[in-house]
Amino acid sequence: xxxxxxxxxxxxxxxxxxMVLKTIFNVTNVMSATKYLR
Numbered sequence: 001x002x003x004x005x006x007x008x009x010x011x012x013x014x015x016x017x018x019m020v021l022k023t024i025f026n027v028t029n030v031m032s033a034t035k036y037l038r
Contacts (some may be wrong), residue, residue, distance in 0.1 A: 010016050
């Protein structure tokens with residue numbers, strides 16, 4: 001329960017959310033790039 005509260009605070013943090021979104025975006029970019037290379 002304590003961990004969930006902490007996790008919620010982290011998720012609510014806009015900087016953390018931006019970082020996660022950027023990471024997901026980069027991963028999808030790399031995946032599509034490798035798809036095109038094949």
